[in-house]
Amino acid sequence: MRWLSRSYLALVYLLLYVPIVVLVVFSFNDSRTGYNWGGLSLRWYESLFNNHAMVQAMWNSLWLALTAATVSTMIGALTAVALHRYRFRGKRVLNGMLFVVMMSPEIVLAISLLGLFLLLGLKLGYVSLLLAHVTFCLPFVVITVLARLAGFDERLPEAARDLGASDFTMTRTVLIPVIMPALMAGWLLGFTLSMDDVVVSTFVSGPSYEILPLRIYSMVRVGLKPEVNALGTLLLVFSLVMLMVSQWILSRSKQ
């Protein structure tokens, strides 16, 4: 029984990680074809960085993810605080609508955003991408921050006010530090969502602003190039670092 459960576990992890390991290994493969091993090499990394369009797309994606995550964290945090703190007409509707955005198929969101942008006459590019990415990141931030606020002691803001803090000072010195881990978690979530979004981006991006996921997508349509393996490895390292940073922040805030 024991070996059975162990090998089952091993199988699950094998299926999860084999593709990733293959990708990493083959990114160092000297051979031009992706099926046989031709010795260790960094040539695909080299050609990746010499590919100007690719590097530009990478920077575009990074900048887009950074700004989209920041904007959605700011709006989302304010929304969450309002939903948590105040009682107002239409609060339930507002809350429910966030879930609608989160649960609705991405393709629906993509089509409707494209329709909206065309209607408004907005030129497709960075701005349209940013608006779209903020839209689908927002509910995730709101929900993360709301979860943190649910465990928030209502007496804390009162204690701060009681000790002489204005509402603004209380927010700065008590509320924000307490929900900081949720803000960071929400930001990281938004960043990752934005970084690897294909569906919505396909619809709302224009030729003036090419982003990484779309670039990769168009590259593999004409055949798997070893360069993509190198790029995938870099992205993997990047997400691992981000994950470690977020874990470190969380563990520090718990102390």
Add this chain to the structure above:
Amino acid sequence: MNRTLLSLSGISKQFDGKTVLDELSLTIDDGEFITLLGPSGCGKTTLLRMMAGFELPDRGTVTLSGADITQTLPEHRPLNTVFQNYALFSHMSVFDNVAYGLKMEKRPKAEIRERVEEALAMVQLEDFARRKPHQLSGGQQQRVAIARAVVKRPKMLLLDEPLSALDYKLRRTMQVELKRLQRELGITFVFVTHDQEEALSMSDRIVVLKDGHIQQLGTPREVYERPANVFTARFVGQTNFFPGRVTRVEDGRISVDVFGLNRELSKPSFRVVMNQTLHVLLRPEDIRVLAPDDTEGVAGKIVERNYKGSTLDSVIELEDGSHVMASEFFDEDDPTFDYSIGERVRVSWVDGWEWLLAEEGDEPLTDEEELAADDAEH
């Protein structure tokens, strides 16, 4: 000497159509330890929050040292609160928690350090300044909350059931501690509790609240020994309610029939007429349990005994089925003093230790009415 510090007049408050405070008026003197006592939902916490500024009254005014502060924001009131679950800022050290209020006043750094250290020394937490709140025990967190509130030298300290989260022993220690602090600081304390024992042992005055009305306002002694109504008598301490019937009314004295015993009692402050029924109140410690062959008292039998260490508490069932609680101190001369269940005894009390209450619905007499009643009897 008894300068009024804070006064509430005609305070009413409703939450979702439910009246929490109803036309309530109260004045608090400078330097006193006053306790708001009542069951949950009586409005005591709302009243305290109104003093702090977290709730605004629907009607009525709050004045502090003569100035109207009814609409003043909490941050501008020179009062500080110790919250029920301490409400410490978990992301700050103990030092920063205590320093928070002084930082808000923009005090110079050196002064902040000095005053925070002084406040922490006062609650014996000098060595814990660098810790975070979650690294402290419940009692220590409580002390930090107190230090944080008193460091601003408020005119008044509001304490919202500050000891309810502590265990019994720690609660006793903190009660003594709080009294000491109040003496040393000379600040007015407004203390909210539902624990009548705590209220009796700590307060200069007690406000007994129920359904948003003040039931009684008096010293612990007054509230315990001379409760104003049945609610106060039941809520504060344990009480035996004996049914009495007036058999004779004279100037200053009345005769009351209790369980067939005819007792001569001094006349109470409310209107008494012949054959009226009233409550004769006796605390368990006022009850005398006598031997079955005694000539005095009412016959009964022990149905419950409870050894309490310093006292022996028993419940005696009288022949008419009513129960009497008695609490007796151990007699040094009689080491075998004890009862067994079912033992036959007689129950009595010392004349003058009883307290009379009209049956509910009867209003206490005003002075004029009392004079009129006296005249009618002559």
